[in-house]
Structure formats: structure tokens, C-alpha cells
Amino acid sequence: MNWIKLSIPHLAGNENRYASDAIGSTWIVPLGPYVDRFEQELERHLGAPHVVALSSGTGAIHLGLDALGVRPGDEVICQSLTFAASANPIVYLGASPVFVDSEPLTWNMDPALLDRAIADRISVTGRKPRAVIVVELYGMPAQLDRIIEVADRYGVPVLEDSAEAIGSRFDGRFCGTIGRYGALSFNGNKMITTSGGGALICPDAESAERVKFLSTQARENRPYYYHEVIGYNYRLSNVSAAIGCGQIEALDERLARRRAIHAMYASAWKSSRYVKVHDNPSSGFDSNFWLSAIQLAYDAPVSPGQLLERLAGQYIESRRIWRPMHMQPVYSSAPMYGGSVSERIFDRGLCLPSSSTLSDSDVERVIGTVDRILGQ
Ligand SMILES: *Cc1c(COP(=O)(O)O)cnc(C)c1O
Numbered sequence: 001m002n003w004i005k006l007s008i009p010h011l012a013g014n015e016n017r018y019a020s021d022a023i024g025s026t027w028i029v030p031l032g033p034y035v036d037r038f039e040q041e042l043e044r045h046l047g048a049p050h051v052v053a054l055s056s057g058t059g060a061i062h063l064g065l066d067a068l069g070v071r072p073g074d075e076v077i078c079q080s081l082t083f084a085a086s087a088n089p090i091v092y093l094g095a096s097p098v099f100v101d102s103e104p105l106t107w108n109m110d111p112a113l114l115d116r117a118i119a120d121r122i123s124v125t126g127r128k129p130r131a132v133i134v135v136e137l138y139g140m141p142a143q144l145d146r147i148i149e150v151a152d153r154y155g156v157p158v159l160e161d162s163a164e165a166i167g168s169r170f171d172g173r174f175c176g177t178i179g180r181y182g183a184l185s186f187n188g189n190k191m192i193t194t195s196g197g198g199a200l201i202c203p204d205a206e207s208a209e210r211v212k213f214l215s216t217q218a219r220e221n222r223p224y225y226y227h228e229v230i231g232y233n234y235r236l237s238n239v240s241a242a243i244g245c246g247q248i249e250a251l252d253e254r255l256a257r258r259r260a261i262h263a264m265y266a267s268a269w270k271s272s273r274y275v276k277v278h279d280n281p282s283s284g285f286d287s288n289f290w291l292s293a294i295q296l297a298y299d300a301p302v303s304p305g306q307l308l309e310r311l312a313g314q315y316i317e318s319r320r321i322w323r324p325m326h327m328q329p330v331y332s333s334a335p336m337y338g339g340s341v342s343e344r345i346f347d348r349g350l351c352l353p354s355s356s357t358l359s360d361s362d363v364e365r366v367i368g369t370v371d372r373i374l375g376q
Helices: 015-026 033-046 057-067 084-092 111-125 144-154 205-215 238-248 251-268 304-313 340-348 360-374
Strands: 051-054 075-079 096-100 131-135 158-161 181-185 198-201 275-277 292-296 349-352
Touching: 015 238, 033 051, 033 198, 033 238, 051 057, 051 205, 057 084, 057 131, 057 158, 057 181, 057 198, 057 205, 075 084, 075 111, 084 096, 084 131, 096 111, 111 144, 131 144, 144 158, 251 275, 251 292, 251 360, 292 340, 304 349, 304 360, 340 349
Parallel strands: 075 096, 075 131, 131 158, 158 181
Antiparallel strands: 051 198, 181 198, 275 292, 292 349
16 A cells, blocks of 8 residues: 655655756755845745745744844744744744743634733833734734734734745735744755745845845855854755755646645545644634644544554654644743643644645645544
8 A cells, every 4th residue: 555645745846857957957056046036936826925935934034033133132033833843933933932822713822912921011011022923824814913912002013924824824824924024944854845945025125135145144245254143054056956946836736636635634524523724813813724724623533643553553644733832842931921821722633744746646635644644
């Protein structure tokens, strides 16, 4: 039997041609025409005028926080229910994370708790947090209108971690373009890949230039190496960007396929006693459904961990929900506001195979296997 995988790369057709061209013509310099072209393609697809291609989504978050002025001793508020790469760049900058729980509709940051957290940090530390990182988990937009309203009220800027949410929309606008900065990832398991890469969506040409400068070692424009600030080696290579140019030609198809896979799960279990499929809560939300995720009822005959094991026995790959940051030993001493919602989502959730390479019969095999295991 063939393995049905959670989320694997899907070739579009021209990746090899573009990458060979990049190797043949410009391999000797790190930058080149495919980086510019990939940025322009991203700008066109997302309606975002200033995109900077970088070597990872983590690097994009790092430079986004740097651009927002995060410095040693600052606090940065971050959604707890996420991958560690959302929060780690806070620590790279010598700042401290403060975690906030999710709300049950989108699984993303709870705007009311964000309000409470900012007010409380001001009263505890005497200073405002420097930034807020909101995540669009599994592609689902957060309640961005409410989150930005709260953050604006305190004058704290929002960075969207849209690593999982390329192509998702909130009230018609693309995720990553709604906060002050937005980070994308092109890691191998994401919607499209450069084999490893990311991008930062910036508010204006000046900030984008600054990010390019910092991502290429902050070399001042002089005839010798001269540095006034600390830089990073975070620019995307031309060969990786060439792969991205091939991948982005199929972005719309990939989005349509992941949404169709989600629709099959949602329709199979719309009246299931045990399985609830995580779905857009209302019409303003338009997830890319990078990963289709479910919640199992507490009285289901197996736990999510047992379901994962039983599916693996049938060559079906699934994955537990991200374990919240406030439950990670490395962040156990960070302040946390709320917690029960993300703990329950982690406890009862599972991500199901969502690769755009899956056929309808693959998805039917997943549904049938889950139903057999649950006896439904
Ligand atoms: C993948 C991911 C990242 C990191 O992106 P990389 O390109 O792997 O560095 C950050 N945040 C979230 C939520 C992610 O899923």
C-alpha cells in the first residue's frame, strides 16, 4: 500500500528548467533575476507591493520584529498555539515572549485576552509590549479586525505569522498583508516551496529596502566592507527563488486542491458524533486549508494519539496539533494569559493528510479508515 502523506511538495512543471537556468547563468552570485521575479510574482498574487524574499519564514519573523524595533529587554506578545518558530525570533533579539491563548472559532489569538494581556503588561512592567505576533494556524485567518483594533488602541504594531496561510483571506484581503508586517514560509511541507525559504511583506519601499540591507549582512555602500549595524545572512538564493518561480505558477491550483480535500472531510463528517472538522467560522474567513484539522469528541473510542498510531498502521500519516508554547519546557517561565482553549485543541486535535498530490480516492481511504477506527 502507498503511504498517504500529510503535506509533501508538489512539482508544478518548470522548477527544473528555471533552476538549471539559474545554476547555468548566475550560480556564482547569490542574488539574481529569479529573486526579483519571485518577489514580483508574490506581490502580484497577494496584492502586496513590497515583498522581500528570504531564506526562511523564521528569518522573516526575525527581521520583521527587528523592523518593528524589538530590542533587548522588550516584551513581545505571541499566540501560544503555534510552532516554536513563531516565538523563537523574539528571544534571538534579546526580548521576552508573553503568550496569549486562542479562541475556539479560529484557534488563533483571542482578541479579548490580547486586550487583557497588553493592559496587564503595562501595569506590571510600566511599558507597552513592543509588538504582537498573530498566527494564522493551518491557514485559518485570525479575527484580524478585532486584533488590530485592540493593538491599535494601545499603539502596538501587529506582525502576522502567515507561514501557513499563503492565499488565505480575511474580509477579502490576503493574510500577510493586513498587519504591519507579514511573514511567509516556503519550507518543504508548506503550500508551495523553494526547498527552504520565506518572505517578509513590508509596509513600504523604504522598510523593504532596509530588510534587504539587513538580510545581506548590512554592508554600507562603500568601496570596502563597512558596517554600522548588525546584519544577517537571510537573503533567498537565486536557485531557490527559481524553484519558487516554478512553484508559484501552480499556486491557484494548489489552493483549490487543498480546499477541495478539506471540503471532502467536512462533508463526510458534517453530522459525525465524534469528529468535528475545523472550518471557516463565517463568510469573512477564507482559509487555504494548508492542513485539514479535526477535533475528536471526549467520548470518542480512541484519543487523537491512538488515532494517529492506528492510521500509521494503515500507511496514513497524521500529526498532532502544535503543542502550545506555554506547555513547552523552554518557555515555561514566560507569562501566559488564558490557556484552557489551546490546551483543549492540542488535547483533542489531529491534522489529517492534506497534500495537494492526494487523489479523491486517497482522501476517501483516509475517511473510511478513520470511520472504521471510530466505529462510525
Ligand atoms: C513553518 C512555520 C514557520 C517557520 O517557517 P520556516 O520557513 O520553516 O522557517 C513559522 N511559523 C509557523 C506557524 C510555521 O508553520
